[in-house]
Amino acid sequence: xxxKLRLSGILVILGLIVEALSLFWNNAFSFMSFVVISGxxxxxxxxxxxxxxxxxxxxxxxx
Amino acid sequence: MxxxxxxxxxxxxxxxxxxxxVVIRPSITASREGKIIAFLALFIVPVVAAGVGAxxxxxxxxxxxxxxxxxxxxxxxxxxxxxxKSYIPAAHFQNxxxxxxxxxxxxxxxYAMFGTIHAKMEGLHHVxxxxxxxxxxxIRLYQPYNNRECLHCHSGARSFEESPxxxxxxxxxxxxxxSCATSGCHDTFHNVDQLDHVKFWKPIE
Numbered sequence: 001x002x003x004k005l006r007l008s009g010i011l012v013i014l015g016l017i018v019e020a021l022s023l024f025w026n027n028a029f030s031f032m033s034f035v036v037i038s039g040x041x042x043x044x045x046x047x048x049x050x051x052x053x054x055x056x057x058x059x060x061x062x063x
Numbered sequence: 064m065x066x067x068x069x070x071x072x073x074x075x076x077x078x079x080x081x082x083x084x085v086v087i088r089p090s091i092t093a094s095r096e097g098k099i100i101a102f103l104a105l106f107i108v109p110v111v112a113a114g115v116g117a118x119x120x121x122x123x124x125x126x127x128x129x130x131x132x133x134x135x136x137x138x139x140x141x142x143x144x145x146x147x148k149s150y151i152p153a154a155h156f157q158n159x160x161x162x163x164x165x166x167x168x169x170x171x172x173x174y175a176m177f178g179t180i181h182a183k184m185e186g187l188h189h190v191x192x193x194x195x196x197x198x199x200x201x202i203r204l205y206q207p208y209n210n211r212e213c214l215h216c217h218s219g220a221r222s223f224e225e226s227p228x229x230x231x232x233x234x235x236x237x238x239x240x241x242s243c244a245t246s247g248c249h250d251t252f253h254n255v256d257q258l259d260h261v262k263f264w265k266p267i268e
Binding site: 039042 | 068071072075079082083085086090092101104110112113116117119120124126128129132133190193194
């Protein structure tokens with residue numbers, strides 16, 4: 001679970017950094033980088049975090 | 064007063080700091096408080112930061128500068144500076160009849176229910192086609208220009224309402240039976256294929 005937490009944290013941080021960078025420009029490229037790159041990193045980071053919660057819950061039940 | 068961009072940067076900074084705490088010391092999640100911090104750091108704050116960032120990007124996408132950032136739109140941007148008042152977009156832009164910083168969005172948004180959402184969806188489609196597809200050449204409107212967009216501002220304006228030409232056909236104009244744009248009265252728009260043969264207006268710096 002800790003490894004997944006770390007990985008999800010890194011993914012979300014990368015997403016946040018891309019979001020911050022995209023706000024320095026106002027053009028279609030910065031918009032697309034926000035939607036595609038930042039969005040993918042966010043989604044994967046948050047989903048991994050939620051999955052780590054669910055899987056740790058499941059393993060606690062199993063034990 | 065904190066602007067939206069500052070708010071996004073503050074949220075991003077706070078989010079990164081919180082996440083770093085969890086990434087550097089993931090063992091804190093063993094406690095109940097640590098779990099709450101992890102949930103805030105990895106879910107609540109990033110989601111809020113992304114939401115505010117998305118809202119800021121959507122707001123910026125209404126700006127003229129944004130529309131003209133695509134190469135294909137460059138001649139349409141130039142057409143706003145044509146020194147000929149029969150060019151409807153140029154006359155509106157140069158005389159500030161529309162907000163200069165939101166010129167494209169003001170005239171190319173449906174002033175109907177969900178018009179803003181519709182415009183944003185079309186904008187997303189334009190960006191998608193520009194980057195991943197083949198934009199139509201020359202660019203065309205999806206549908207004929209609706210009088211509703213003109214009347215959104217002109218309806219009720221004295222110069223419009225008192226014009227004998229408009230008065231004679233007011234019902235048909237409001238019902239879009241006669242088009243403002245294609246019935247021969249106001250039919251000069253961007254005309255980008257003629258830009259090499261026109262004079263341009265230079266704004267005073």
